[in-house]
Amino acid sequence: MKIDDILKEHNIKYEITKHDRKIIKSDDLEDKNIKKEDVCKTIILKTRKGEYLAVCLKGEDRIDTKKVREIIGKKVDIASHQSVESSTGLKVGEICPLLVDMPILIDKKVFEKDKLHFGSGDLHHDLVMNPKDLEKVIKFKIVDIRKDE
Numbered sequence: 001m002k003i004d005d006i007l008k009e010h011n012i013k014y015e016i017t018k019h020d021r022k023i024i025k026s027d028d029l030e031d032k033n034i035k036k037e038d039v040c041k042t043i044i045l046k047t048r049k050g051e052y053l054a055v056c057l058k059g060e061d062r063i064d065t066k067k068v069r070e071i072i073g074k075k076v077d078i079a080s081h082q083s084v085e086s087s088t089g090l091k092v093g094e095i096c097p098l099l100v101d102m103p104i105l106i107d108k109k110v111f112e113k114d115k116l117h118f119g120s121g122d123l124h125h126d127l128v129m130n131p132k133d134l135e136k137v138i139k140f141k142i143v144d145i146r147k148d149e
Contacts, residue, residue, distance in 0.1 A: 003016070014127060014133075024123065029126070038059070047072075098137050115130060
């Protein structure tokens, strides 16, 4: 897996978990005793001008596109499945912030845990790692982008 090479190159401690069926959203992990609060989902957004960005937030949280607009100064929508594939080369559910080449915003709540489940680039596997290790590999901005319930 490509993710293995990236993590080994940066000397990051991680684990890849294999699943017997496709994992597309955080709900799909609940029967494996993995709670939504232990998942970091990566969502691809598209601006009205066709620019893409990735946002990461905890599995139980919902994105507030108004907050994202305030941060980047542009209106955004959640990218269609087709747009996700064309902009990342990955399917919805495979997305990992380490595998995308676009601006990344990560909600500050992601860093409250020492271990989270991320997409791995493969629908039958997930990546478990410390979210603080992301900074060893990628550039991102820590923000507050989740909806206030």
